Amino acid sequence: MKIALATLNAKYIHTSLALRYLKAYSERDFEIEIVEYTIKDPVMNIVSDLYGRQPDVVGFSCYIWNIEETITVIDMLKKVKPDVKIVLGGPEVSYDTDYWMKRLPQVDFIVVGEGEATFHQLLTELRGEQKFHFVLGLAYRDGDEVRINPPRPKLDLNHLPSPHRFPEDVAHLPNRVVYFETSRGCPFSCQFCLSSIEVGVRYFDIERTKQDLLYLINHGAKLIKFVDRTFNIKRDYAMEIFQFLIDNHQGCVFQFEITADIMRPEVLDFLAEHAPPGIFRFEIGVQSTNDPTNLLVKRRQNFTKLARTVTKVKESGKIAQHLDLIAGLPLEDYTTFKKTFNDVFALEPEELQLGFLKMLRGTGMRHDAEKYNYVFMERAPYEILGNDHLPFSDIVRIKRVEDVLEKYWNAHRMDHTISYLIRHEFPSPFDFFQEFGDYWEARGWRKIGHQLEDLFTRLRDFLQQRGTKRMDVILGLMKYDYYLNHKQRPRKVWWDFNMDKATHADLLRQAAEQPGRLSDEFASNRLNERDLHKHAVVEILPFDLDAYLATGRVLEQRTALFAVYRPKGGEPVRCYTMKLDEGAVRLA
Incomplete structure (x- = not known):
């Protein structure tokens, strides 16, 4: 029995940790290969490649970013190879499982939740007596009926083989992102997040974790992203990993999701003193600074302590920080979200990601959607279209903020210019991005591409049209930023160079x-x-x-x-x- 484990990654540089866990757990008993595609690959190419491998079973790892593209692949594959068994797994299909089984008659099985042991037992039954009712954590078809078995107890993580030791991955380590976990679960109960559903946190043995990290580093990995929902929840564990990476990094970069308001001062002092510049990146989910909103979605957060952590990390100059916001949480309207944005932007993180609430299957927010009159996309990514406090018209305006924020702040094309404008020419950061975003939209620039020079000329045109005061200073800073954007002497400039x-x-x-x-x-x-x-x-x-x-x-x-x-x-x-x-x- 030949098994192919497949997924459609968002980008080529991404890799699927889930598929590697599944293969590591079952490869001693079954012939398994991993095949990764992207959501941009032509469907015909994907189906042709899978068909050419002649698998008996194909398992797809499903997420909100790939589920619709995956469905198209499944539909075509089942038509050209009707006898192939299709298995789905992953967070997108682990909730509302009955819905997915009924919507997708081409799918034979769904592995619900933590999949390593369930998938192995499913393969065993497929090769043997096919008593699928014994497989905990499995949805299957019994004639015209859909059966969903009871969930499987949580695994002992130390019984899972390492997903990081496949020889075929070694050549790609320097050029792709490696995803890594030291724990599973989350201690918090944020109602918009799937991680809140699993109660408690389980850890992998720290010595095994160190050996896997050292293997990846020694074999050329350049970027390792830890997928732990709160890496710093267990202080001693986090400190030991930080020290190990400082001692063994070899230039590799490590990214962590941390909860900033629980970061202990001694940890911050240690990192400020010992971390080499540039090897650590922190991703911090702020989401909202509106206290009634955080209380309602069961998000415990002390923004004063969070700001203190972010500021101290920034002052050290050692660690880049990526802060996240979510527009559309309950009780947050346009005005309070503007305050949230300005509160967080004042910390001047290297990146500020502005996202929109997604009503993920299985979350408390989706369950309570009617309570706040949420309207949202019926298909993935389930992004909201409005609620009692934030109508669609306001969402559209905030999306314009998101657009220019990405182009001008997160891309770091005009750091000095934008900082000057926010401090001296606009009432607040949000006002700058909103006004410029509205101007950008009004001129139809969202529908056309842009080069680097266009970003400068469009900002200049906006500021001149607005009647901004010190255009001489602003243009000087823009020229300075423009030169900093080049690795080689620029052949042309976007302004009239009138020096003789x-x-x-x-x-x-x-x-x-x-x-x-x-x-x-x-x-x-x-x-x-x-x-x-x-x-x-x-x-x-x-x-x-x-x-x-x-x-x-x-x-x-x-x-x-x-x-x-x-x-x-x-x-x-x-x-x-x-x-x-x-x-x-x-x-x-």
């Missing part, structure tokens, strides 16, 4: 002759005038850039900005400034 050639050449000559006036670092490069003509660009700004970057104050001082793209290759752009005499393009 003689002035441009004179500034480069002065920089070459008096490099110490720019900085000691610039002088250490030992770049001559010819090098600068080849590898540097110059722009005159109407203010002192260094003073602004250091203090946030705008000082009226003409300044020459030099962006140097180093000839050695692979090195980031370096920017230097020198002050100019008033009325002349000379060193001050």
Whole structure:
């Protein structure tokens, strides 16, 4: 009996941890291969590939992001290979299982919940006496009837074989994301999250965890994402893993989901002192700062402590942080969500993800949807379309905020410019993103693509049309950000470069002759005038850039900005400034 375990990942770089657990648990007794596709792959290609493997059983791992595409694949596969047994599993089909069995007559079985032992027992019955009523955690067909067996007791995690030791994965480790878990379950009861359904947290043996991590690191893994719902809930366990990764990281990056308001000060102090810069990333689900909302959805959160943690981590400069918000939670209207957004944006996380409530099957929020008059998509991803407090018109407006937030803040294309605008030109961060998002939508830009230069010119056009005060300062910061976005000397700029050639050449000559006036670092490069003509660009700004970057104050001082793209290759752009005499393009 040949078994294929398949899934449609969101992107090629993603990998399926679930399939690897299933194979590791059953491969001693069955011939199993893992085949991964993406939701962008043509359906015909997927079906052709599966058909060519001639499996007797195909198991699909199902999530909200791939269920509809998976259904299309199943429908075609069953038509060209009617005898194949189709098995579904994963969080999307583990709830409302009767609905899925009745909606999808092509599906023979659904593995409900934790699947390793259930899938193994199902394969055993398929090869043997086919007494499916003995398989706990299984939904199956008995003639025209759908049978759903009682759930399976939770597994002892230390009896699960490692999913990380397949030789065929080794070549791909440097180029794909490795998903890793040290525990299963969640201690919290947030009603919008599937993790709240499983009570309690179970841990893998820490020595086994260390050995798996070391194996992945030694074989070239570059990014490992821990899927634990609250990695730091058990302080001693988390601290031991942090120390182990600090000692053995070899340049690999590790991402964790943490609960920030329970992070102990001594843990933060330890990370600030010992963590190498850039190897850890934290994902923190804030979701809402509206207390009545958090109380209703059973989300315990102390925002004051959360903010203290985020601020302390940011000040250390060691760990990038990704904060999440959910628009559309109960009792949160447009005004209170605006406050939530501004509360969290004030922490200036490296990334702020603005998502919309999804009424996931099995969650308390979906169960109580009628109580708050929720309207939502009937098919995955079940995103809300409105409720008593947030009508669809407001959701559409907030989506415009999400769009420009992704393009301008999370992509880090104009950090200095956006920070200036939010501090000096707009009432709040939300107001900036909302106004710009409305302007973007009104001009139809959402329907067309954009290049880097377009992002700058569209922001400039918006600000000019709005009558923004200090456009000279803003344009100077935009030029600075534009140069920082390039690894090589840009061939063109998006503004009218009106410096005459003689002035441009004179500034480069002065920089070459008096490099110490720019900085000691610039002088250490030992770049001559010819090098600068080849590898540097110059722009005159109407203010002192260094003073602004250091203090946030705008000082009226003409300044020459030099962006140097180093000839050695692979090195980031370096920017230097020198002050100019008033009325002349000379060193001050």
